[in-house]
Amino acid sequence: MRLTVMAVGRLKAGPERILVERYLERSAPLARTLGFGTVDVVELPESRAKRAAERKAEEAAAIVARCDNGIVLAFDETGASMPSPVFAERCASWRDKGVDSINFVIGGADGLDARVHARADGLMAFGAATLPHQLVRILVAEQIYRAMTILTGHPYHRV
Template identity: 45%
Template structure:
């Protein structure tokens, strides 16, 4: 199952980029044998200032056709790392070819886009900087692959 991250905004060189690159490399390596990956990043930018609705249209076009759409939203479901791993495995085992995780811009996701998603995932009730959410998601994807592989990376 291919994993896509569709995000508003561009991530520049720096510590966040380095962390994401490291976790994505680890995820791709660990996930390959499990039928997870590769990981693909698509960044979109609304240069015309159309707000959440314009960003939602760009995100919609970035999501591959037929992909299961997961929005990152503080109102979404909060899962433990093992529960997240199980959810990824269920989607994979159900024959999903693609899953797309979507992160909105500074104002969040347009309500209609959020409501049309297949799943909403939250990293807690707090609002996190969008670039850190990317890092956290990349780490959790690697952790999920490690859990499914039985690796000692995740310790309960």
């Protein structure tokens, strides 16, 4: 099963990129033992349109075009909070159902367009606060790693 973190915008060299890479590198050996692939990161360009609605629409077109027939889990402030064990179990359930891929989608500075919401199989939020997409990418990478540790019984996740 392919796992892809699909994000609008680029992470520049620095602590944010280092943290994302660290969590994804840690998750790779666990993911392989669980029947997941390594996690790919796809960075989509930010729209240069003048209005937010136009930017969101352009970015949505790029996101939807890159999502195959797999699962789309979009991270958005309007989404539901999901405890880590539930997140892990949901990923395992999709794997067990034979889903080819999970796309973890992170929007740009203006958020996600309704087209992405409509395509998404789920919307998830890291609380009610609006967070910068760079931090969301770190949190998504960490949750993927945490899910792998939960599913393997690794002691990283403590209840």
